[in-house]
Amino acid sequence: MNASTERKLWMYEKMIEIREYEETMVRVYMEGKLPPHIQKGLAFDIGSGPVPGEMHLAAGQEPVAVGVCAHLTDNDTVVGAHRSHHFAIAKGVPLKPMTAEMFGKETGLGKGKGGHMHLFDAAHKFSCSGIVGASMPPACGAALAAKKRGKDWVAVAFFGEGATNQGAFHESLNLAALWQLPVLFVCEDNKYAISVEKTESTSVEWNADRASAYGMPGVLVKENDAVAVYEAAGEAIARARRGGGPTLLEVKTDRYLGHFQGDPEVYRTKGETTTLRANDPIPRIAEQLRAAGELTDAVEQQIRQRVSARVAEAYEYGRASPYPKPEDALLHVFN
Amino acid sequence: MKTRKLTMAQAIAEAIGQEIERDDNVFVLGEDVGKYGGIFGATGGLLAKHGKDRIMDTPISETAFIGTAIGAAAEGMRPIAELMFVDFFGVCMDMIYNHMAKNTYMAGGNIQLPMVLMSAIGGGYNDAAQHSQCLYATFAHMPGMKVVVPSNAYDAKGLMTQAIRDNNPVVFLFHKGIMGLPWMSYFEGSTNEVPEESYAIPFGQAKCVREGSDVTIVTLSQMVQKSILAAEKLAAEGIAAEIIDLRTIVPLDRESVLKSVRKTGRLLVVDEDYLSFGLSGEIAALVGEHLDTVQLKAPIRRLAVPDVPIPFSRPLEQFVIPQVDTIAAAARQIVGARQIEGALA
Numbered sequence: 001m002n003a004s005t006e007r008k009l010w011m012y013e014k015m016i017e018i019r020e021y022e023e024t025m026v027r028v029y030m031e032g033k034l035p036p037h038i039q040k041g042l043a044f045d046i047g048s049g050p051v052p053g054e055m056h057l058a059a060g061q062e063p064v065a066v067g068v069c070a071h072l073t074d075n076d077t078v079v080g081a082h083r084s085h086h087f088a089i090a091k092g093v094p095l096k097p098m099t100a101e102m103f104g105k106e107t108g109l110g111k112g113k114g115g116h117m118h119l120f121d122a123a124h125k126f127s128c129s130g131i132v133g134a135s136m137p138p139a140c141g142a143a144l145a146a147k148k149r150g151k152d153w154v155a156v157a158f159f160g161e162g163a164t165n166q167g168a169f170h171e172s173l174n175l176a177a178l179w180q181l182p183v184l185f186v187c188e189d190n191k192y193a194i195s196v197e198k199t200e201s202t203s204v205e206w207n208a209d210r211a212s213a214y215g216m217p218g219v220l221v222k223e224n225d226a227v228a229v230y231e232a233a234g235e236a237i238a239r240a241r242r243g244g245g246p247t248l249l250e251v252k253t254d255r256y257l258g259h260f261q262g263d264p265e266v267y268r269t270k271g272e273t274t275t276l277r278a279n280d281p282i283p284r285i286a287e288q289l290r291a292a293g294e295l296t297d298a299v300e301q302q303i304r305q306r307v308s309a310r311v312a313e314a315y316e317y318g319r320a321s322p323y324p325k326p327e328d329a330l331l332h333v334f335n
Numbered sequence: 336m337k338t339r340k341l342t343m344a345q346a347i348a349e350a351i352g353q354e355i356e357r358d359d360n361v362f363v364l365g366e367d368v369g370k371y372g373g374i375f376g377a378t379g380g381l382l383a384k385h386g387k388d389r390i391m392d393t394p395i396s397e398t399a400f401i402g403t404a405i406g407a408a409a410e411g412m413r414p415i416a417e418l419m420f421v422d423f424f425g426v427c428m429d430m431i432y433n434h435m436a437k438n439t440y441m442a443g444g445n446i447q448l449p450m451v452l453m454s455a456i457g458g459g460y461n462d463a464a465q466h467s468q469c470l471y472a473t474f475a476h477m478p479g480m481k482v483v484v485p486s487n488a489y490d491a492k493g494l495m496t497q498a499i500r501d502n503n504p505v506v507f508l509f510h511k512g513i514m515g516l517p518w519m520s521y522f523e524g525s526t527n528e529v530p531e532e533s534y535a536i537p538f539g540q541a542k543c544v545r546e547g548s549d550v551t552i553v554t555l556s557q558m559v560q561k562s563i564l565a566a567e568k569l570a571a572e573g574i575a576a577e578i579i580d581l582r583t584i585v586p587l588d589r590e591s592v593l594k595s596v597r598k599t600g601r602l603l604v605v606d607e608d609y610l611s612f613g614l615s616g617e618i619a620a621l622v623g624e625h626l627d628t629v630q631l632k633a634p635i636r637r638l639a640v641p642d643v644p645i646p647f648s649r650p651l652e653q654f655v656i657p658q659v660d661t662i663a664a665a666a667r668q669i670v671g672a673r674q675i676e677g678a679l680a
Binding site: 077079108110111120122127129130137139140142143146167168333334335 | 440503
C-alpha cells in the first residue's frame with residue numbers, strides 16, 4: 001500500500017509533533033529534580049518537580065507509531081505500553097488533557113489518577129498500561145467486539161520486543177489467530193528490554209518469525225522508516241478489516257534516550273546513541289519528500305509553526321491547570 | 336410469579352441466558368463453558384440455546400481471555416468470563432487486579448468495564464490446596480472489584496442478573512459445594528424456589544436468613560447453609576442464633592451486621608477463607624469500631640481456615656474448614672461466656 005503525499009505529510013508532521021512534544025517533556029520533567037532543589041547527596045529526585053513519577057520517552061521510535069496509526073480512524077482501538085506518547089499522539093489523543101494528566105491535574109485525561117504510563121481516552125479509543133505485555137489481551141477484546149458487531153474496525157496492540165517473552169504475547173497470538181480477530185500486533189524492537197539486549201533474552205533473531213507458530217502472517221520491517229511501516233501495516237490492517245485475521249508486525253527501531261529519564265544507560269556502548277541519531281527518520285523522510293517535490297520550504301515552515309503552537313499550548317495548559325482536590329482521590333473506584 | 340426449585344448452577348445459567356436474550360452485548364467466554372456447560376454447571380444448556388457467538392469456549396489461557404473480556408468491556412460489551420477455579424487467578428492476576436480493577440480509576444471514571452468474572456470457590460471434597468480456596472477477601476481487599484458470593488439459587492440468580500447489568504467489574508464467586516452438582520454432596524437449602532422471570536437483587540444488602548436473640552452469626556456462601564444446620568442444633572438447646580448472609584462483600588452491608596449485633600450482643604463470624612487479614616477480621620473490626628453504639632456481652636469469636644493451605648486428606652480438610660459442629664460449638668461457647676470484667680453494662 002503506497003503512501004499518498006497527503007499521508008506522508010501527515011506522518012511527517014506527527015513525527016515532528018511527537019519529537020517536539022517529548023523534547024519539551026525532557027526539559028519540563030527535569031524541573032525541580034536536580035540540586036539545589038533537592039536534598040544534598042541525592043543525584044535526582046524522581047518525585048519532585050511539576051511532572052513527577054517515571055518518564056519513558058520514545059525519541060527515535062516515531063516511525064512505528066505514525067506508520068501504523070496513519071491507517072486508523074476513531075473507530076479503531078489502540079492499546080499501548082508504558083512508553084506510549086508517540087502512539088497516543090499518532091492516534092489523535094488531544095495534547096492538552098494528555099499533558100495535564102502528566103502534570104497530575106484535574107483537567108487531565110484521568111483527572112490526575114493515571115499519569116504518563118496510564119493514559120485513557122475513550123473518545124479516541126486509546127489506552128495504555130504500565131505492565132509489559134499487557135496491551136495484547138485487551139486489544140484482542142476490542143477486536144472481538146468489532147467482529148461481534150459486524151464492524152470493519154481493527155485493534156492494534158503496541159509492545160516492545162521484551163514483551164514477546166511474556167505469556168500474554170503467546171496466549172494472545174494464539175487466541176487472535178484461532179478466532180481470526182481483526183487485530184494487529186506491533187512489536188517495536190529497540191533492542192533493549194530496559195538494559196537487557198534482545199540477544200540475551202530472546203531465542204529467535206526476529207519475533208516476526210514467531211507468527212508462523214500461530215498460523216498468522218509475520219512481517220518484519222528492518223528500516224526505522226515511516227513509509228516502510230506504513231506500507232507493511234497497511235496490508236495487515238486491510239487484511240484484518242476484510243476478515244483475514246491478525247498479523248504480527250515487527251519493526252526494528254531505535255531508542256535515543258534511556259529506558260526512563262534518569263537512566264544511567266550503563267548497558268550502552270559509548271557513542272551508541274550518537275551513531276543511532278545519525279540515521280534519524282525525521283530528517284530522512286523530509287529529504288525524501290523534498291526530493292519528490294512533496295515538501296516545500298513554505299509547507300515545512302507551516303508544519304513547524306503549527307506543531308510548536310500545539311505543543312506550547314499543551315504544556316501551558318498542563319502547567320496552568322488546577323490540581324484535583326486531595327479528597328478526589330476517593331472518587332472513581334467504581335463508575 | 337411462577338417459581339420452581341432450581342439448583343444454584345441452574346439459577347446462574349438461567350440469569351445469564353435471560354440477560355443474553357435481553358442485551359446483545361452480553362456473552363460468555365471461558366474454558367469448557369460450551370458443550371460442557373461449565374465445569375460447575377454455571378453455563379449449562381446455554382450453548383444449545385444461544386450458540387457459539389454468545390457462549391465461547393476459550394483456549395486454556397486465562398491472561399488472554401480475561402484480558403479479552405476487559406478489552407471487549409471497554410468497547411461497551413458485557414462479557415462474562417469464567418475463571419474455572421478461583422485458585423487459578425495466579426496465572427492471570429495482572430489482568431484482574433492491574434487492569435480490570437484499576438482502569439476505571441486511572442481513567443478518572445472516563446471508561447467503564449461492565450464485566451463479570453465468575454469463578455468457583457471452596458473445598459470440602461478433597462481437592463487439596465490448589466483447587467479448594469475461597470479467596471474472596473483477596474479480591475475484596477484490592478479496590479475496584481465488586482465481590483458477590485451467593486449462598487443459594489434464588490440469590491444467585493438475582494445477584495448474577497445484577498452483576499451483568501452493573502457498569503463495573505464484578506467478581507461473582509460460587510461455592511462448588513452448593514451448586515447442586517450431581518457429582519458432589521451438597522446442601523439442600525441452596526437448591527430453592529426461583530422465579531422463572533428475570534429479577535435483580537441489589538448489591539450491598541445482607542439478608543437475615545434466620546432471626547435470633549442470643550448470638551449473631553455473620554457468614555456467607557456455603558457457610559450460610561452450614562450455619563443454618565448449626566442454628567437448628569442450637570435451637571434444640573435453647574440458643575437462638577441469628578444468621579446474617581452477607582451476599583456481597585464489596586459493597587458490604589455494614590449496617591445489617593451492626594444492627595444484628597446490637598440486638599444480640601454477641602458475634603460469631605464464620606468464614607471459609609483464611610483467618611488472618613481477611614473477612615472475619617474485617618467484620619470484627621467493624622464491630623470494634625462501633626463499640627460506642629454496640630454493647631457486647633461476650634468477646635467476638637472468629638471461625639475460619641487457620642492460616643494453612645487446604646489439605647487433601649479428609650480428616651485434615653474437615654478439621655481446617657468450619658463444620659456444622661464446630662460452628663455450633665463456637666456459638667455455644669460465646670453464649671456461655673462470662674461477660675468481660677468491666678465491660679459496658
